[in-house]
Amino acid sequence: MGKLSDKLRLTFAVSTVVCVLVLAISPLKDFRAEWKHYKRWFVKYAQTRPDTKKLLADYSPSIDQVWLPGMNVTDRCTTCHQGITQLSLADASVPQPFRAHPPVPHNVRQWGCTICHRGQGPATEVAEAHETTLAWEQPILPAHFLEASCGTCHQAILKETPQLARGLELLTHLNCQGCHKLNNLDRPTLGPDLSSVGYKVTREWIYKWLKEPRTILDKDGNVTVNGYENEIEPRMPKFRLKEEEIRALSAFLSIQKARQIEKYSISPSVLAALSKKPDLVSQGEVRFRQMMCTTCHSLAVTRAGETKMIGGEIGPELTKVGSKVNEEWLIAWLRNPKSYLEHSNMPRYGWSDEDLYKVSQYVMNKLTDSDLLTNVPQLGAATEEETKTGKRLFAEKGCASCHALGGIAPQKDFGPDLTALGAKNASELEFSKAKIEHNLVSYIQAKLQDPVSVNPAARMPQYNWEQADLDAVTAALLSQRGPAPTSALQHLVVSRPEPAFQPVGAFAQVYERYKCYACHRFNGYGGTLAPDLSYEGSRAQKKWIADFLKNPQTIRPTLILRMPQFNMSDQDAAIAAEYLSLAVQKPDVDPASVDARQFTPAMVSLGKQLYEVKYQCQSCHTIGGTGGYVGPNLNNAGNWLTPAWVEAWLRNPQALQLNAIDPRRNFTEEEIRALTAYLMTLKSDIKPQTSASAANARLTGQGAGR
Amino acid sequence: MRSKLMLIGLFVGSVLCVLAISGCKRGAAAVSPEAAFGAYDTEPDWNDSTKLVNLGYQESQGKRVFYLYCVWCHADATPAGPSNRSNLTPTPPLLNDGEKLNPESDEFMQNIITLGGSALGKSAMMPPYGKTLSTQEITAAIAFTRAIAQPPYEKKVRPESPNATKE
Numbered sequence: 001m002g003k004l005s006d007k008l009r010l011t012f013a014v015s016t017v018v019c020v021l022v023l024a025i026s027p028l029k030d031f032r033a034e035w036k037h038y039k040r041w042f043v044k045y046a047q048t049r050p051d052t053k054k055l056l057a058d059y060s061p062s063i064d065q066v067w068l069p070g071m072n073v074t075d076r077c078t079t080c081h082q083g084i085t086q087l088s089l090a091d092a093s094v095p096q097p098f099r100a101h102p103p104v105p106h107n108v109r110q111w112g113c114t115i116c117h118r119g120q121g122p123a124t125e126v127a128e129a130h131e132t133t134l135a136w137e138q139p140i141l142p143a144h145f146l147e148a149s150c151g152t153c154h155q156a157i158l159k160e161t162p163q164l165a166r167g168l169e170l171l172t173h174l175n176c177q178g179c180h181k182l183n184n185l186d187r188p189t190l191g192p193d194l195s196s197v198g199y200k201v202t203r204e205w206i207y208k209w210l211k212e213p214r215t216i217l218d219k220d221g222n223v224t225v226n227g228y229e230n231e232i233e234p235r236m237p238k239f240r241l242k243e244e245e246i247r248a249l250s251a252f253l254s255i256q257k258a259r260q261i262e263k264y265s266i267s268p269s270v271l272a273a274l275s276k277k278p279d280l281v282s283q284g285e286v287r288f289r290q291m292m293c294t295t296c297h298s299l300a301v302t303r304a305g306e307t308k309m310i311g312g313e314i315g316p317e318l319t320k321v322g323s324k325v326n327e328e329w330l331i332a333w334l335r336n337p338k339s340y341l342e343h344s345n346m347p348r349y350g351w352s353d354e355d356l357y358k359v360s361q362y363v364m365n366k367l368t369d370s371d372l373l374t375n376v377p378q379l380g381a382a383t384e385e386e387t388k389t390g391k392r393l394f395a396e397k398g399c400a401s402c403h404a405l406g407g408i409a410p411q412k413d414f415g416p417d418l419t420a421l422g423a424k425n426a427s428e429l430e431f432s433k434a435k436i437e438h439n440l441v442s443y444i445q446a447k448l449q450d451p452v453s454v455n456p457a458a459r460m461p462q463y464n465w466e467q468a469d470l471d472a473v474t475a476a477l478l479s480q481r482g483p484a485p486t487s488a489l490q491h492l493v494v495s496r497p498e499p500a501f502q503p504v505g506a507f508a509q510v511y512e513r514y515k516c517y518a519c520h521r522f523n524g525y526g527g528t529l530a531p532d533l534s535y536e537g538s539r540a541q542k543k544w545i546a547d548f549l550k551n552p553q554t555i556r557p558t559l560i561l562r563m564p565q566f567n568m569s570d571q572d573a574a575i576a577a578e579y580l581s582l583a584v585q586k587p588d589v590d591p592a593s594v595d596a597r598q599f600t601p602a603m604v605s606l607g608k609q610l611y612e613v614k615y616q617c618q619s620c621h622t623i624g625g626t627g628g629y630v631g632p633n634l635n636n637a638g639n640w641l642t643p644a645w646v647e648a649w650l651r652n653p654q655a656l657q658l659n660a661i662d663p664r665r666n667f668t669e670e671e672i673r674a675l676t677a678y679l680m681t682l683k684s685d686i687k688p689q690t691s692a693s694a695a696n697a698r699l700t701g702q703g704a705g706r
Numbered sequence: 707m708r709s710k711l712m713l714i715g716l717f718v719g720s721v722l723c724v725l726a727i728s729g730c731k732r733g734a735a736a737v738s739p740e741a742a743f744g745a746y747d748t749e750p751d752w753n754d755s756t757k758l759v760n761l762g763y764q765e766s767q768g769k770r771v772f773y774l775y776c777v778w779c780h781a782d783a784t785p786a787g788p789s790n791r792s793n794l795t796p797t798p799p800l801l802n803d804g805e806k807l808n809p810e811s812d813e814f815m816q817n818i819i820t821l822g823g824s825a826l827g828k829s830a831m832m833p834p835y836g837k838t839l840s841t842q843e844i845t846a847a848i849a850f851t852r853a854i855a856q857p858p859y860e861k862k863v864r865p866e867s868p869n870a871t872k873e
Binding site for chain 1: 745746747762763764767770774775778779786788789790793794824829830831833834835837838839842845
């Protein structure tokens with residue numbers, strides 16, 4: 001036991017102190033852990049609330065987690081977000097992270113958090129849980145794009161997710177599938193088949209179109225189509241083409257004349273009778289309106305100095321089409337769209353020579369613009385070299401992805417596969433020199449807005465997006481997360497129902513000829529412009545269907561777009577009415593189950609009283625010129641609806657039509673009978689509208705409506 | 707000499723300590739929740755379309771319900787064009803009319819939507835939606851009403867409603 005030297009003693013003392021201090025770090029660090037701070041804060045916060053006991057019932061000072069092994073979920077979010085299931089903490093004044101989750105169909109305890117919100121579930125620090133870190137690249141999904149997570153499992157369209165539905169609709173509409181692989185989309189309608197485009201338009205027009213595909217974005221960011229402001233984005237995007245590329249492509253396309261058009265000569269007697277008439281063009285305009293071409297096509301109309309697009313979005317806008325197409329082509333097209341374009345949605349009208357001549361003269365002489373091609377150089381005939389380059393460019397630029405052209409097959413996997421884009425890490429993305437945040441959302445938005453900004457060599461063309469549409473497409477792309485990572489998650493996927501409506505027999509031809517599905521929906525598939533016809537056979541009387549097809553009338557007073565007058569033959573109308581009324585029914589609404597003959601005058605007068613006084617149905621429905629605009633006009637309900645349908649509707653409208661506005665009421669069975677009896681007495685005869693005055697009256701009405 | 711060395715030792719130790727502790731604080735409170743989550747949806751202010759009102763999840767579900775069922779009579783412009791509002795007597799309030807709707811309690815709003823106008827001594831033209839919409843959807847619609855109200859809705863300072871005594 002020698003005496004320690006002073007020096008050694010000192011070293012020992014110092015190292016002891018250091019050692020104790022270093023050992024003290026660990027419990028101190030633990031005490032100061034971020035999540036513990038929130039734990040303690042929650043206890044303090046709960047004590048300031050009236051329901052302290054309830055709030056702290058499940059409290060434990062350790063880490064909370066939702067562990068769902070089958071779904072690969074280990075979420076410790078509830079460690080800090082302790083009030084997530086406490087109803088009393090729903091108010092916006094409750095500080096985060098304690099606020100309750102808004103009511104959603106999925107319970108947090110059963111689903112965890114990261115399945116929808118992303119982020120790092122097992123993390124116990126704020127930054128690690130929410131942000132991108134070195135070890136974790138999937139940050140929290142901004143709330144604005146949250147619907148993307150719904151779409152990962154729910155492949156059918158949900159009413160609760162309008163943004164996602166719009167995004168998927170746009171991905172379909174713009175035919176993104178032409179170049180990219182994507183999941184869960186409808187079959188798109190393609191761009192026009194170009195194999196005979198040389199018959200349709202001139203080389204100069206093609207040049208103009210390629211240079212500026214209708215859309216013009218001025219320096220203030222206003223989008224105009226043909227010089228008119230328009231909310232509808234044309235489907236053709238802008239490709240960044242050089243002058244010589246445009247020349248080559250226009251040369252190549254202008255010589256495409258694969259299929260001879262069906263030339264048709266209007267009978268000389270009609271020509272002789274009409275061609276000298278001074279009001280030929282205006283007569284054509286009247287017929288154009290009467291046939292309701294504007295249901296699908298829009299025209300720019302100037303009223304009181306203000307120019308607006310009026311008409312539908314299903315077909316192309318036609319304001320200047322007379323300066324675009326050749327007359328011979330137009331007549332062939334109007335007579336039989338399918339002979340030129342196999343997949344066209346344009347119905348085949350029944351034309352008389354008079355109508356055909358009047359309407360084509362109107363289109364060729366009135367819907368024109370002499371300035372349309374002023375900035376286009378005279379291009380002359382296509383040279384062989386230009387044609388060759390054009391053909392090469394057509395393939396290289398990916399034109400074949402949307403446009404069929406004989407002999408040029410669309411390239412497989414032309415653009416990147418996007419089926420798992422939504423699950424990509426930021427490190428897998430190419431940002432080039434773009435000055436944007438390095439995360440998936442800003443990447444997708446930058447790429448959509450300006451493809452070149454994130455990849456100077458991008459082949460993707462330029463689109464003009466409205467902010468809401470850009471966000472919707474972003475959400476839809478974020479929902480594309482590839483196959484589910486675990487089999488338990490795979491079980492959660494709610495797939496889309498298969499298309500069910502495939503009419504057969506003679507009606508299949510009528511259905512195809514008039515393209516019913518372009519506007520109407522059958523069993524969840526088809527257009528959304530016009531009423532869903534999945535149960536039309538239960539709803540409407542057979543005679544009414546036939547009459548309506550021959551002479552469609554507006555049933556809903558606010559509607560401006562209306563069913564076209566196809567000049568349908570008696571036979572076609574009869575086939576359609578027969579098929580719809582027998583085969584397209586709701587199984588539990590048998591039109592024969594209620595006999596209108598049992599209704600007594602006493603029931604009718606009670607029904608009238610209920611309609612007008614007790615329930616005041618006139619707030620939404622019109623009878624005899626008075627009433628509201630919301631529901632259909634009931635003037636002709638007695639001829640239109642089947643009594644069985646009216647009764648079923650009064651019992652529960654949403655059972656027949658999911659999105660019906662008409663609320664379900666507490667009617668007694670007696671009241672339902674009485675109201676049905678009253679409605680079945682409402683009958684009014686409708687005369688066909690062919691005179692000019694009727695069409696003009698409608699035109700004025702349209703103006704007022706807009 | 708000895709005390710000097712000891713002091714140095716103490717100093718080094720405490721620096722180590724402070725460094726270690728401060729290390730674990732790094733990155734905390736870097737995320738403001740509102741910034742990380744953003745608004746679920748937005749609705750333009752009805753009186754001033756340049757302003758946007760931020761909507762949470764529930765309010766945006768209310769927006770969906772509103773534009774499907776209520777817009778026809780409680781707004782001057784509808785997705786179909788003209789509004790049915792001018793057809794009705796008494797004229798229904800605009801949904802953002804804070805002066806008319808702010809005084810009404812959430813319970814009153816819930817009741818009139820669920821049971822209809824006639825059940826509460828109001829116009830029978832307001833139909834009941836209790837069998838069409840779920841309670842959550844009706845609550846969401848009320849939340850949307852509150853979000854877009856002009857003047858803005860404040861829960862605490864609700865003036866007395868003329869309907870309060872009738873209930």
